[in-house]
Amino acid sequence: MVSQDKLCELYADMLTARYYEERLQEEYLEGKQPAFDISAGPIPGELHLAAGQEAAAVGVCHHLRADDTVTAPHRPHHVAIAKGVDLKRMSAEIFGRKTGLGKGKGGHMHLFDPDVSFACSGIIAEGCPPAAGAALAATKRNEDAVAVAFLGEGAIDQGAFLESLNFASVHDLPVVFVVEDNDWAISMPKERVTDVEDGSDRAAGFDMPGIRVDQDDAIAVYEAAGEAIGRARDRNGPTLLEVQVHRRMGHFMGDPQTYRSDADEEAALARDSIDRLEAELRDHGVDDDELDAIRDEAESRVDEAIAWAKEQPHPDPDDAYDDVFVNPPSGVTTEEPEFELAEVNADE
Amino acid sequence: MVSQDKLCELYADMLTARYYEERLQEEYLEGKQPAFDISAGPIPGELHLAAGQEAAAVGVCHHLRADDTVTAPHRPHHVAIAKGVDLKRMSAEIFGRKTGLGKGKGGHMHLFDPDVSFACSGIIAEGCPPAAGAALAATKRNEDAVAVAFLGEGAIDQGAFLESLNFASVHDLPVVFVVEDNDWAISMPKERVTDVEDGSDRAAGFDMPGIRVDQDDAIAVYEAAGEAIGRARDRNGPTLLEVQVHRRMGHFMGDPQTYRSDADEEAALARDSIDRLEAELRDHGVDDDELDAIRDEAESRVDEAIAWAKEQPHPDPDDAYDDVFVNPPSGVTTEEPEFELAEVNADE
Amino acid sequence: MSETDEVIDRELTMSRAMVESIAHEMREDEEVFYMGEDVADYGGIFDSTQGLLDEFGRDRIMDVPISETAYLGAAVGAAQEGMRPIAELMFADFFGVAMDQIYNQLAKNTYMSGGNVNVPLVLTAAVGGTYNDAAQHSQTLYGTFAHIPGLKLVVPSTAYDAKGLMHNAIRDDDPVMYLFHKRLMGIGWMPAPSGPKTPVPETDYTIPFGSADIKREGADVTVVTLGLHVHRALAAAESLAAEGIDVEVVDLRTLVPLDTDTILESVRKTGRLVVVDEDYRSFGVTGEVIARVADRDLGALDAVERVAVPDVPIPYARPMENEVIPDADDIEARVRAVASE
């Protein structure tokens, strides 16, 4: 049984993540008027929002400590929030500001917060090997940290993920692969591109347990993830965990979704994991005031972070030249030693 | 029940393949005296011989037609022989001669014989996607050709193979993936690098039948492959087939095999699929004279091919500049058309 | 003499021109098919296959799993069987997940087979920045692909060129990589400059590879460039004309083969060479073009400059991205520098 306090925490993070995406959507689209121009406005470039996928992120990350590594893909905000990434500096990064997590260099697909061991990559499935590597580091150091790699259901056909399953399994690494199945990879429905019905079926070919949470239910995810992460923490090997979620928005902002039927979109909107958890909380006797208080706090956290971000300074053009390498250089010499070496024949 | 004639054909090809490797070993090592120098002798470079793996190649390829595509990895000779690749031109290629399959440009890991739809690649598992592509071409053209990709058990951890399983499965392609499990990937025993015990277990995660032939038995392979290839030919989808074989030689010529126990090597030598098939043939009443005749013919075919190859001319240095592109260029123009285009504003 | 008598004034965006030639080739030859992620119902993230699903159906406009190695390799296999696949890598930046198929298989099989095998495949991919998509989605990588023997490399800058080069690419029996710059395509959500939208003949026509095009004649300074930067160089040339500097703009159109003769002829005339590239500066296009000229006729060179991305990944935020991707001002400054030398 998940405690009521824990449920409230999950709920708070889900609200935060949802509201965050809604606010970003607003900010993003504001700058795209009158005609949509991807490079205009306060948030330029691609923006992949995760509204409808919160259950997976919070259900998993609420088992994690700051030293447990999480890697997220191109759709990372909900995971980052659940993992405890600094919301202000993350927002500043998304707005391309100098005080952002990456000083404005990374953008929304490349959020790195070493304080809570969070990283992302915009290349499908390429976060899986580094997650396995973080788990490997923990075992080498005899620490009990674990690692979690998040990916979409479209990513389970990618070599980087599949190789990582074997790598983790053969080395018994404390890592959990979490597939967020939102039914779509941009415009491609999973049946068209993937042989197995459930992503968790992949586990069978890699001597690893595969679990699927078929409903968009934060509590069910929390319980399943508890098992998987517990197994990792106890050094009993990796797990593949899939969670059914729903994509409430387009693949990226500006996606016309012409490939998607109205029925599919409506169904996704109808199955809302936040409503579901809210109902559960009410069943537990949490009343309107308490729920409102949680919501208010979540929303003001987000509003504050975004307001803060928008006040932050823009980077200078010349900042572009820094940080290609560690700066200042460390651990390396700049002076060549002098030895007296015996003569040798240097001919071929 | 496999007919006696067919068994004799399998036997003949197994003898051919075995003797071929033995003769190449001789030729290769001859030039490496007194001190082993990989770049010296009539066959320079790496040489990966397949003695002990014949059962897989012949058991599979004897179901194939010239228009069925086969891709082989770095250890390709036995497969090429079973597929009917021109033995003389293949030998000339291995000896680096102008009349070789690739005019001396490819070498032993890169044998291409379009007449029998045979190709190889020296990069682990990278022959799998092209095999799937050949199968795709057959389905697009409504032909009943099939494709087979050979790979080692060490290759089942590579993305190119794993992605190909899904690709073939989701598109129901007429392709069979044949894993030759010789227990070793160079110096790495399979338990050290691969999570599943049997390569065929991978199939479970890709909604595809996985079959393993546990013994180094050409007849058993022939029967299992018949099923798999029949399934492909009938457009009932792909199969993963694994065959236990044995590596009788080093990974490549010159491999000291210091990582390998004597017991393992002896066991590999003891389980000889050729002896096994020979015993079977004797049980069928094939007598010594007939067996000797088959052997003699196989050996003289090989001797002739190698003798022919060694008489072939070496390429000229300048041949190196040809064949980067199709020569002469075809299908493309070299003249620019002239149109009168209306004026436009070319500013940004 | 012109192919037709009439003046052609039907203007197309670059993406429509590309699609038109693909559709034409698909009608003519049943063996041509297109595969890629989101190329069917979506019509290509950058409109590269817009409308083709309706005409040709799912069998010939194929969505594929997010398995670039598998599907590019499958395209290689199908091409070796004699089909003529066009395979799209959505962003050139993703090449790293499938590079082995690209450079060890499709680019080398013809050579390794001594010409016994050919691989008539067109590999399309979107390139380029200028819209704040950051380090993993904004590169051009021209130098990376041009360095690989066995692969022809096309980079159109206008609708007219895009169509003629695509016809040639599909008909070519060799593997061709065709890189289209997102900013030039004329996609609804990413405004293009006006330059790439040009008159395009309705008929099919081929533009030969290895024929650089002088997009503007000039006597004082040669600017060699490609893709988006053709238009930035032309804009710079207009401004500089007002200052009395007459710039010749050479559009390479293909990097492999590289039309050294046209470059050289221009440099012999102007004596001053500025190479402009959206790829990373070092070990790439700018170095190659300069070295080709220096190698063939060092004496023809009075002054030389390189304008390219300064060996840093593409940063996200606008001020920094603008800084590293060369713009017309950057080109003007370097042209002025060589003109005054």
Add this chain to the structure above:
Amino acid sequence: MSETDEVIDRELTMSRAMVESIAHEMREDEEVFYMGEDVADYGGIFDSTQGLLDEFGRDRIMDVPISETAYLGAAVGAAQEGMRPIAELMFADFFGVAMDQIYNQLAKNTYMSGGNVNVPLVLTAAVGGTYNDAAQHSQTLYGTFAHIPGLKLVVPSTAYDAKGLMHNAIRDDDPVMYLFHKRLMGIGWMPAPSGPKTPVPETDYTIPFGSADIKREGADVTVVTLGLHVHRALAAAESLAAEGIDVEVVDLRTLVPLDTDTILESVRKTGRLVVVDEDYRSFGVTGEVIARVADRDLGALDAVERVAVPDVPIPYARPMENEVIPDADDIEARVRAVASE
């Protein structure tokens, strides 16, 4: 002034020198470990880890599955946790199966994180031909890797350099790619020329990156090169000395950072530049070196030549491989050509 008083006369092969520095760093720092295919019991196909398993055990000298993306990516993940992995890609030619981890992750994460994350990883790989291993196992690919921002690139040519550069690579907090030429390693089955076997101090020492080394001083012609071709250039220089042509041989040692100053200083002295490279000619090292010089001081250049693999995959058979990989004769011919200009 010398670090020690004695003359160092202990000679090592290049592979022993590499292994010595790896072992030293592993003893000093528990966070250093080595992973790769066949690096444990086999000791590395090219002797890069010979003997290390015995001292350090399987946990620190790790064999891995043939999954380059997974294990290089795991190395990235471990490095980001603060460990200092050395990961071996057996042949540089295999980069295509793992290029995304190399160039989109390990090379960019520091930049994309605004310096919040660093990736202290050494990526080793064998390069080079001259032993007839054909198109997929004989490349150097220097240009491909040097073109990637965020990755330092080391190419030693002697045991002495190999050791000092490896110490520096392991201690560096940035990702370093360390390419060792098979032909120089001194492997039992592949005879090395005598040059790479040099005296090597027993102590640890670091050679800074970006410091090209003048391996032979000369007044007439500058030859800039790296790896195996340092020795071929030195051999050519000996022959040419007899003809009265005094060649300076500059060994780059690292391509990123590139020591343009040393090159320029030499060219200002000789006026004649020959760049010698075992990689493909176009869009690679030779172009870059020439363009750097032309860009910085065009007037210093009286004559220039490129010696490299002529844009063909490496052919298998001996006469053709010999033809395309530059040898001392090729270098001599080009040096003579510039000397007479």
